[in-house]
Amino acid sequence: MWIDSHAHLEMKEFDPDRPQVIERAVAKGITGIITIGTDLESSQKSLALAKTYQTIWATVGVHPHDAASFHPETLPQLTRLAQDKQVVALGEIGLDFYRNLSPQKAQIETFRQLIQLAKTVNLPIIIHDREAHEEVLAILREEKAWEVGGVFHCFSGDWEMAKQCLDLNFFLSVTGAVTYKKGSVLEEVVRRVPIESLLLETDAPFLSPHPFRGKRNEPAYLVHTAEHVARLRGLALSELSQAVLQNTSRVFKRLLEN
Numbered sequence: 001m002w003i004d005s006h007a008h009l010e011m012k013e014f015d016p017d018r019p020q021v022i023e024r025a026v027a028k029g030i031t032g033i034i035t036i037g038t039d040l041e042s043s044q045k046s047l048a049l050a051k052t053y054q055t056i057w058a059t060v061g062v063h064p065h066d067a068a069s070f071h072p073e074t075l076p077q078l079t080r081l082a083q084d085k086q087v088v089a090l091g092e093i094g095l096d097f098y099r100n101l102s103p104q105k106a107q108i109e110t111f112r113q114l115i116q117l118a119k120t121v122n123l124p125i126i127i128h129d130r131e132a133h134e135e136v137l138a139i140l141r142e143e144k145a146w147e148v149g150g151v152f153h154c155f156s157g158d159w160e161m162a163k164q165c166l167d168l169n170f171f172l173s174v175t176g177a178v179t180y181k182k183g184s185v186l187e188e189v190v191r192r193v194p195i196e197s198l199l200l201e202t203d204a205p206f207l208s209p210h211p212f213r214g215k216r217n218e219p220a221y222l223v224h225t226a227e228h229v230a231r232l233r234g235l236a237l238s239e240l241s242q243a244v245l246q247n248t249s250r251v252f253k254r255l256l257e258n
C-alpha cells in the first residue's frame with residue numbers, strides 16, 4: 001500500500017483519462033493520492049476531485065510560479081477552502097529562483113503570508129524549493145514554520161541541507177528523480193535520511209521515474225521510485241511501504257480523520 005503524497009491530477013494533462021489514471025494507481029496499490037493546488041483555481045479543482053474520488057485528498061496553495069497571481073482577496077478564499085476536511089495541507093508554496101516565473105519579491109511575500117495562513121488553520125505546509133535553499137530555510141525560521149511542520153517536496157538539496165530541514169521539523173519527499181543517476185547527491189540523501197522522515201511522491205505529470213522518463217508521469221509509477229528507494233535502503237518493499245505510510249499519516253493528520 002502506498003500514498004502518492006504529491007501529484008497534480010487536476011492538471012489538463014489528465015483531462016483525457018483521469019478515471020483510468022486513478023484506476024491504474026489503485027491496481028498498483030496506491031490507495032491514496034494527494035492532489036496539490038498551485039493557485040486559487042487549481043486549489044478549487046483539487047478539492048472538487050477530492051470530493052469526487054474516495055482515494056483523493058487535496059491541498060490548497062499558491063506555487064511560487066503563480067505568486068504574481070496572489071492578491072489580497074486570494075487569502076480569504078484560500079482560508080475558506082482550507083477549512084474543508086478533505087484538505088490535508090497548505091501547499092505547494094515556496095520559492096523558485098531557478099525559473100523565476102514570478103518576481104522574487106512577490107514569491108517571498110506570498111510564501112510568508114501562506115505560512116502564516118497554515119498556522120492560522122493549523123495545517124502542515126508543502127514546500128517547493130528550487131535553487132533557493134538558503135532563502136527558504138531563512139524564511140521558515142523567521143516565520144516559525146516548525147510550529148506546523150510539513151514536507152520539502154521533490155527534495156533537491158544535499159545532506160547538509162537535509163539535516164537543516166529535519167531540524168526544522170520537516171519531512172523530505174522524493175520523486176522519480178532519484179532513479180535518474182547512480183551515485184547522485186539525491187541518492188546519498190535517501191540513504192542517510194532517517195526512515196521516519198521520508199515520504200514518496202510522483203509530482204505527476206512531471207518527473208517520471210525510470211523507465212518512463214520523459215513521458216507523462218502518473219501515480220501508478222510511484223512503485224518504480226519505491227523499488228529504487230527500497231534497494232538503496234536495503235529494505236524489503238513491504239518494510240518501506242509500512243514506514244512511508246506511517247510517515248505520510250503523521251504529516252497529513254487529516255488523512256486519518258477521513
Ligand SMILES: [Zn+2]
Nearest residue numbers: 092128153154
Ligand atoms: Zn513543486
Ligand SMILES: [Zn+2]
Nearest residue numbers: 006036092203
Ligand atoms: Zn508539484
